Amino acid sequence: MNLIKHKNIILKSSREFLADAIFPNSDKKLPLIIFVHGYKGYKDWGAWELMGEKFANADFYFVKFNFSHNGTTIENPNDFADLEAFGENNYSKELDDLEIIINHFKNQNEVDSTKIVLIGHSRGGGISIIKTSENQSVSKLITLASVSTLDRFPKDEAFENWKNDGIYFVENARTKQEMPHYFQFYQDFEINKDRFDVEKACVKLTVPSLFIHGSCDESVPLKHSENLNYWTKDSQFKIIEKAGHTFGAKEPWESDSLPKELNQVVDICTVFLREK
Numbered sequence: 001m002n003l004i005k006h007k008n009i010i011l012k013s014s015r016e017f018l019a020d021a022i023f024p025n026s027d028k029k030l031p032l033i034i035f036v037h038g039y040k041g042y043k044d045w046g047a048w049e050l051m052g053e054k055f056a057n058a059d060f061y062f063v064k065f066n067f068s069h070n071g072t073t074i075e076n077p078n079d080f081a082d083l084e085a086f087g088e089n090n091y092s093k094e095l096d097d098l099e100i101i102i103n104h105f106k107n108q109n110e111v112d113s114t115k116i117v118l119i120g121h122s123r124g125g126g127i128s129i130i131k132t133s134e135n136q137s138v139s140k141l142i143t144l145a146s147v148s149t150l151d152r153f154p155k156d157e158a159f160e161n162w163k164n165d166g167i168y169f170v171e172n173a174r175t176k177q178e179m180p181h182y183f184q185f186y187q188d189f190e191i192n193k194d195r196f197d198v199e200k201a202c203v204k205l206t207v208p209s210l211f212i213h214g215s216c217d218e219s220v221p222l223k224h225s226e227n228l229n230y231w232t233k234d235s236q237f238k239i240i241e242k243a244g245h246t247f248g249a250k251e252p253w254e255s256d257s258l259p260k261e262l263n264q265v266v267d268i269c270t271v272f273l274r275e276k
Helices: 048-057 083-087 091-105 123-134 156-165 184-191 198-204 223-231 260-274
Strands: 003-012 016-024 030-036 061-065 111-121 140-144 167-171 178-182 209-214 235-240
Touching: 003 048, 003 091, 016 048, 016 091, 030 048, 030 091, 030 123, 048 061, 048 260, 061 091, 083 178, 091 111, 091 123, 091 184, 111 123, 123 140, 123 198, 140 260, 156 167, 178 184, 198 223, 209 223, 209 260, 223 235, 235 260
Parallel strands: 030 061, 030 111, 111 140, 140 209, 209 235
Antiparallel strands: 003 016, 016 061, 167 178
16 A cells, blocks of 8 residues: 655644654545554654554554653654753643644544544553543544553652652663653642543543553553553453563564564554444
């Protein structure tokens, strides 16, 4: 199939950020899939591009993007070149960015604006659930290895140190960078605690939802997706046996085909999205 790709489209919230669109050359209006990356993620990580191509080949308009404060820049979309921005990130900013993405791409000529799907990975799953509960234009929701709570902050003494110092660092295992987290991140959460309650958002969901998790997830336990499924009225729950947190993908991904677990994920998603 002849695919069209628009890479590194510049959008703007509190700062500029990038998005990609991948879709088939087609005369018909296409359902829109927006992929929402997780913590320490970005749009070109691992096999996300191949995943987008597979969705596009299945007649979807696929969008992936970098959150404005994920630490990448317009000039360096694949590197954490702006750790100051990373430290200034919070859930409110991510929800604002996602709103801008939805509003921009649902108005593209190729898109069927009545069929808008969010697919969120890991922390992006929690963000996608909240956005789906708030934005009436989202018609289906999928999460991959999602968290079931956004209260994922240091506890006890570590929390007190963070509060007193105003900053704590997490090492990026791949790049060895010390990634800063300013205390404003927690303050934003505390101010918006009710809005950021994933369980409450699930209870409010009125659209068909699919929660997918790997049985061997080393980062987010399977229980998180079990919770999401339990809280949500119209939901399906799929376990990918022997899959880890990124469903076989890693950075860099040097193969020209998807890992088998992620390929299985896309197949399950496609069946779900084609259901009435």
